[in-house]
Amino acid sequence: MVRTRELFAPTLRQISGEVELASHRLLLRAGFVRQLAAGMYSLLPLGLRVVRKVENIVRQEMDAAGAQELFLPALHPLELWEKTGRAQYWGDELMKLKDRTGRPFCLGGTHEEVVTQLASEVKSYRELPFTLYQIQTKFRDDPRPRGGLVRVREFTMKDAYSFDRDVAGLDCSYDKMVAAYHRIMERVALPYHVVDASGGGIGGWDTKEFELPTESGESHYLRCDSCGYAATPEVAQYKREVQTAGEDELPLERVETPGQRTIDQVTEFLGVPPEKLVKTLIYQADERVVAALVRGDRDLSEDKLQVAVEAKKLEMAAAATIERVSGAPVGFAGPVGIKEVEILADEELRGERNFVTGGNEDDLHLRNVNWGRDFEVNQWADLRNGEAGDLCPGCGGPLTAYRGIELAHVFKLGTIYSEPLAAHFLDEDGERKPMVMGCYGLGTTRMMAAIVEHSHDDAGIVWPMSVAPYEVVIILLNHDDEEHRAVAEKLYEELPQEGFEVLLEDRFERAGVKFKDADLMGIPGQVVVGRLAAEGKVEVRRRGGESRTVQVGDAGTALREILSTNLPA
RNA sequence: CGGGGCGUAGCGCAGCUUGGUCAGCGCGCCUGCCUUGGGCGCAGGAGGUCGGCGGUUCGAAUCCGCCCGCCCCGACCA
Numbered sequence: 001m002v003r004t005r006e007l008f009a010p011t012l013r014q015i016s017g018e019v020e021l022a023s024h025r026l027l028l029r030a031g032f033v034r035q036l037a038a039g040m041y042s043l044l045p046l047g048l049r050v051v052r053k054v055e056n057i058v059r060q061e062m063d064a065a066g067a068q069e070l071f072l073p074a075l076h077p078l079e080l081w082e083k084t085g086r087a088q089y090w091g092d093e094l095m096k097l098k099d100r101t102g103r104p105f106c107l108g109g110t111h112e113e114v115v116t117q118l119a120s121e122v123k124s125y126r127e128l129p130f131t132l133y134q135i136q137t138k139f140r141d142d143p144r145p146r147g148g149l150v151r152v153r154e155f156t157m158k159d160a161y162s163f164d165r166d167v168a169g170l171d172c173s174y175d176k177m178v179a180a181y182h183r184i185m186e187r188v189a190l191p192y193h194v195v196d197a198s199g200g201g202i203g204g205w206d207t208k209e210f211e212l213p214t215e216s217g218e219s220h221y222l223r224c225d226s227c228g229y230a231a232t233p234e235v236a237q238y239k240r241e242v243q244t245a246g247e248d249e250l251p252l253e254r255v256e257t258p259g260q261r262t263i264d265q266v267t268e269f270l271g272v273p274p275e276k277l278v279k280t281l282i283y284q285a286d287e288r289v290v291a292a293l294v295r296g297d298r299d300l301s302e303d304k305l306q307v308a309v310e311a312k313k314l315e316m317a318a319a320a321t322i323e324r325v326s327g328a329p330v331g332f333a334g335p336v337g338i339k340e341v342e343i344l345a346d347e348e349l350r351g352e353r354n355f356v357t358g359g360n361e362d363d364l365h366l367r368n369v370n371w372g373r374d375f376e377v378n379q380w381a382d383l384r385n386g387e388a389g390d391l392c393p394g395c396g397g398p399l400t401a402y403r404g405i406e407l408a409h410v411f412k413l414g415t416i417y418s419e420p421l422a423a424h425f426l427d428e429d430g431e432r433k434p435m436v437m438g439c440y441g442l443g444t445t446r447m448m449a450a451i452v453e454h455s456h457d458d459a460g461i462v463w464p465m466s467v468a469p470y471e472v473v474i475i476l477l478n479h480d481d482e483e484h485r486a487v488a489e490k491l492y493e494e495l496p497q498e499g500f501e502v503l504l505e506d507r508f509e510r511a512g513v514k515f516k517d518a519d520l521m522g523i524p525g526q527v528v529v530g531r532l533a534a535e536g537k538v539e540v541r542r543r544g545g546e547s548r549t550v551q552v553g554d555a556g557t558a559l560r561e562i563l564s565t566n567l568p569a
Numbered sequence: 570c571g572g573g574g575c576g577u578a579g580c581g582c583a584g585c586u587u588g589g590u591c592a593g594c595g596c597g598c599c600u601g602c603c604u605u606g607g608g609c610g611c612a613g614g615a616g617g618u619c620g621g622c623g624g625u626u627c628g629a630a631u632c633c634g635c636c637c638g639c640c641c642c643g644a645c646c647a
Binding site for chain 1: 570574575580581582595596597604605606607608609638639640641643644645646647
């Protein structure tokens with residue numbers, strides 16, 4: 001219940017051409033948010049109401065799933081992040097600061113460490129399982145914030161953590177959270193795809209992202225439109241066609257390639273298509289050094305390589321290592337004659353003959369290289385990113401490239417936090433074990449942006465009922481007309497009693513301005529008090545939908561009907 | 570972090586190439602009149618160290634250097 005005359009919601013008629021994303025433009029124009037600095041936004045009263053509604057939906061579903069809400073500090077001792085190795089892993093993305101005594105702290109980018117330490121108070125299997133969650137501000141010093149509220153440096157997120165005695169228990173806790181997420185997406189009226197993803201370098205498995213499919217999204221994934229299989233390129237499985245060598249093996253040739261290091265350069269220089277090249281990528285896998293081979297036009301998936309070599313830690317080998325094993329400057333490594341490394345080759349190369357590789361000498365490449373003859377493959381594996389056009393592993397249909405906004409992310413952590421932080425319990429058998437954890441994130445401010453991104457038209461935002469900042473706006477057109485004003489005031493009095501959240505548009509503005517702003521703000525129900533008020537009638541409309549003229553006394557009934565769906569038909 | 574763009578009145582922009590009636594426009598704001606169903610109309614008015622610092626010059630919004638900030642593409646992203 002508020003009057004627009006008192007509402008702090010400055011609307012903008014124009015906005016800089018630099019602001020590109022629809023959600024960003026509309027949330028700014030409609031007076032929901034303001035930018036303080038790159039990736040930092042103030043939520044104005046209307047924006048806050050939307051976020052609160054999203055939060056309440058999330059809260060209800062979390063509670064219904066048996067999770068318990070708590071509230072953890074945003075400020076963490078850096079030491080805690082060092083125990084799990086994440087201070088280093090996150091690097092500059094973690095916002096660090098010191099207190100007056102010089103003790104190092106950080107602003108939490110997430111809360112696994114803090115919640116795990118808290119959970120370590122659990123002593124017995126009898127206290128398990130449980131799931132904790134909070135709705136908290138997160139800080140991430142992203143190298144490039146973008147897209148308005150989609151990717152920012154300070155944002156609010158619901159993060160939940162489950163604690164179980166074993167993996168079977170985790171699976172159960174995880175399934176409950178996933179089910180809750182499905183209901184949340186339904187309630188905020190967003191379409192979504194559940195996408196298999198990578199747990200990232202820190203570990204975890206069964207990682208899934210809930211993605212809003214939209215061209216303006218920044219995540220990329222592949223999806224089979226016939227059976228619904230979806231995955232990020234790094235983890236996407238695909239059906240491999242049986243490859244047969246189509247050509248005879250030709251004699252190996254050395255070819256001078258002065259200064260030609262990259263695939264593009266070599267392709268250009270030798271005049272061969274990139275699929276005839278084979279990339280040799282040298283990685284440090286824990287203590288070992290491995291060479292991964294993929295076709296020149298493909299991208300290596302570090303996730304798949306890491307699985308194939310069963311390494312805890314995988315990173316590009318240092319230049320010195322590459323030079324040692326290949327005997328050549330970076331850019332000329334190849335499988336023929338390389339030393340001290342295991343060679344892993346992408347399955348796809350089984351069908352390749354006579355390809356071009358680095359020559360392990362400065363400015364040298366080799367032509368007509370063949371595996372088996374010129375070098376031995378130690379291990380064949382799927383090592384490349386999936387691509388659009390690959391075949392679905394389930395049904396064989398083609399995979400399509402999608403872009404999306406990542407709304408939520410779930411994954412199974414196992415004991416990767418409970419072990420270093422000593423979150424143990426005594427099991428039935430008297431054995432001391434680390435708790436088995438899962439974690440479940442959902443960005444609430446991002447969700448507001450995603451809803452706008454998905455639901456708007458040329459005139460402005462079209463909020464679903466479930467998260468609209470107000471459900472009904474009474475638009476009083478002529479403020480000077482006593483009769484009209486009386487009708488508007490009566491509605492403003494009565495509609496809340498009928499259960500509606502009401503905004504009264506009573507500013508000293510012209511009718512046009514009020515209509516434009518009402519559409520821009522996207523309030524689902526509009527009650528227009530205008531000329532017809534003299535006859536005791538008002539116009540009841542759905543933003544983006546139908547409109548009808550009714551007696552003032554019937555406005556509530558008409559609104560109930562017209563607003564019975566979450567989004568206009 | 571690499572590439573590109575931008576920074577001039579509260580907001581949106583022009584001016585910069587070619588230095589000198591260039592401190593300009595639209596919207597908003599204030600006053601008065603008028604109007605009240607889709608960002609009215611008329612008249613008058615206030616408001617800017619041209620992102621910052623330094624340099625070139627008789628003279629800099631304009632040219633040069635450094636810095637800061639913001640946007641976009643890429644790298645990165647639990």
